[in-house]
Amino acid sequence: MSQSTLGDDDLFGEAAAEMRADVEEHLGEARAALPDADDVWDAEADNVLGVLNGLRSSLDVEGAAEHVRQAKKWYVIGERADAFDDPEDLEEAIEELQELLEMVEDAHELVGELTNTMPQLRGALTDAAEAADDDDESEEEEEEEEEEEEE
Structure with missing residues (x-):
């Protein structure tokens, strides 16, 4: 019994170490897949629409989201x-990355809305200026x- 139990415990310990390594690897991959801070801050474009599209x-x-999902999956099992x-x-690392991803995804959605709105706004302003002219x-x-009538 002790030989079999010792073997099972060793296998369980090895599996636990591999699971932890998988979680840490996916967390590292998620961090690496996040946008670079300078890419989000710096912009090179000729107009607002170009800036928004780049952003x-x-x-x-x-x-990054997929790697966080994988990390969380292996974490929950472990x-x-x-x-x-x-x-x-x-758990703390997963939560921090999830919060950061939510922030980035929210920003992505807002930028997407602006990207769709700005051409419409420009068109409306152009129409208004033409009407004023x-x-x-x-x-x-x-x-x-x-x-002429007065003369």
Whole structure:
């Protein structure tokens, strides 16, 4: 019995170590897949739409989200099996990354909305300016006609 039990315990310890390594590896991959802070802050474009499109692209974190999902999956399995000696640090790291991903995803959504809104806003402002120009021209023509009638 002791030989079999010792073997099972050794295998369980090895599996727990591999599970922890998998969680840590996925957390590292998630961090690496996050956008670079300078890519989010710095912009090179000719107009606002170009800036927004570049920002939206830099805020794409699908790869990071998938790695966090994998890390969490292996963490949950390991935690339920009581395989980790110190699971708190892994749990904290997962929570921090999830919060950061939510922030980035929220920003991505907001930028996407602005990217869709700005061309519409520009078009509406252009139409309003043209209408104002047309009104000014009409007023000038009316004033000229009134002046001609007075003479």
